[in-house]
Amino acid sequence: MNILELTNFSAGACGVWMRAKQESELLSKRGYIVKIFSSNFVKGTYEIAPEKEMLGKIEIKRFPARKLGGESFMKWDFESEALKFKPDIIIAHSYRHPHTTLALKIKKKLKCKVFLVTHAPFMSDAQRSPLARLAVSFYDFFIGSRTLKQFDKIIAITKWEIPYLKKLRIKKDKIAYIPNGIPIEFFTQKKSKEEKKVLFLGRISPIKDLETLIKASKLLNNIKIEIVGPAEKNYLDKLNFLNSSSIIFLPPVYDIKNKIRKIDSARIFVLPSKRESMPQSLIEAMVREKIVIASNNLGARELIEEGKNGFLFEIGNEKQLAEKISIALERDFKKVRQQARKSVEQFSWDKIIQKLEKLLN
Incomplete structure (x- = not known):
């Protein structure tokens, strides 16, 4: 055929x-x-x-x-x-x-x-x-x-x-x-060591509203945030102007095994987008049992049940995001992590x- x-x-x-x-x-x-x-x-x-x-x-x-x-x-x-x-x-x-x-x-x-x-x-x-x-x-x-x-x-x-x-x-x-x-590798690859840090992994573009994540970082103490992905130059320049010492920008990771290791390296995965249809990166993080925090848009709501398999915050609300990150850094949320993986096995x-x-x- x-x-x-x-x-x-x-x-x-x-x-x-x-x-x-x-x-x-x-x-x-x-x-x-x-x-x-x-x-x-x-x-x-x-x-x-x-x-x-x-x-x-x-x-x-x-x-x-x-x-x-x-x-x-x-x-x-x-x-x-x-x-x-x-x-x-x-x-x-x-x-x-x-x-x-x-x-x-x-x-x-x-x-x-x-x-x-x-x-x-x-x-x-x-x-x-x-x-x-x-x-x-x-x-x-x-x-x-x-x-x-x-x-x-x-x-x-x-x-x-x-x-x-x-x-x-x-x-x-x-x-x-x-x-x-x-990809099946997300379900089968052995877990790598986790650090007490926050990760965004995806396209660095205005629709991802990374300004909210950067503003939230300024409300938190002793935090490390990695923003990883291909960047639109004008938008990256804007983010660098807002940048805080907590933020590290890194190039995209395309190899699946290395991408999984990068996700594994963080305790928390944040997706602050203005809108999402079906956020692939969020599902990948949930498969790897990360504590996921996403903005309350249509795509994220279809995946996340507040407090059960992840957490939601209002779009553009850096204070809410900072509060959720702070709590997630202090608590392990083992059951939430396990439920996150279970809820996305269908994918x-x-x-x-x-x-x-x-x-x-």
């Missing part, structure tokens, strides 16, 4: 790309012939990625793209290459993007199936202009509702998306819940890929 994965990015730090990459690798290992098509942009940079790349047996092909607004909204033409490949199934990532609509056009020509992985675009976005928010609402209710019905299956990565899809008049039997998965890629393969067949 030929499977074509479509994603805006196949280079750089990108949650959508990680989903497409990991499921492609696992499907390839199961004998499927998989190709990945994307734009030639490197996420979070101004760089251009190579036109072709091999990922094991998987061919990645990248196409020149034109941005239509924002970082990820773009147009890239892959139709002729898709028709040559003749996929049996197209897995198109990210709702409201031109490549997913083009996938439906290809479906009509090849009589193949097309699955849409939504990637949780339904939360309100304060960064959008009033006109952009109006355009999104117009698209959803007058165009999106008709377009969505043309997909053979709509895959939601979060449970909170499903009511939104139903509001767009999508029938329940067309929706499948298949969240992003966590193992071994389990997720079985759900996806059942859907494909």
Whole structure:
């Protein structure tokens, strides 16, 4: 069976790309012939990625793209290459993007199936202009509702998306819940030594609201906080201006084993984001039995039950965050840690890929 994965990015730090990459690798290992098509942009940079790349047996092909607004909204033409490949199934990532609509056009020509992985675009976005928010609402209710019905299956990565899809008049039997998965190494690798410190691991960008973590650090004594990840330069400059002596900025860690060791090295994992759909880094920290503290947004609320498997604080409230960190530094919270791991065992890629393969067949 030929499977074509479509994603805006196949280079750089990108949650959508990680989903497409990991499921492609696992499907390839199961004998499927998989190709990945994307734009030639490197996420979070101004760089251009190579036109072709091999990922094991998987061919990645990248196409020149034109941005239509924002970082990820773009147009890239892959139709002729898709028709040559003749996929049996197209897995198109990210709702409201031109490549997913083009996938439906290809479906009509090849009589193949097309699955849409939504990637949780339904939360309100304060960064959008009033006109952009109006355009999104117009698209959803007058165009999106008709377009969505043309997909053979709509895959939601979060449970909170499903009511939104139903509001767009999508029938329940067309929706499948298949969240992003966590590599098996996170569940099996031996634990490394833990230090009494705080960790943020992820993309260093404005949406992560790291200002709140830095402000919280100034309310605490004798604390060590590591902020690890790829950084947007302008935002990093802003954070350095706010910086306190407690904060250490470190480069990204891409190797899975080293990433797990980095997570293991901290007692507390903090995710202070303004919004999250399904925070992968938070799940990874929970698998490793960290004390997790996250801002009270939709994605974090789906994962964390206050005081049972982690802790929540109000978005942008550095005093609340400082209080939670202070308590977590003083107490071990063994039961909370154990419950954190138990609550996210469902996200193992071994389990997720079985759900996806059942859907494909």
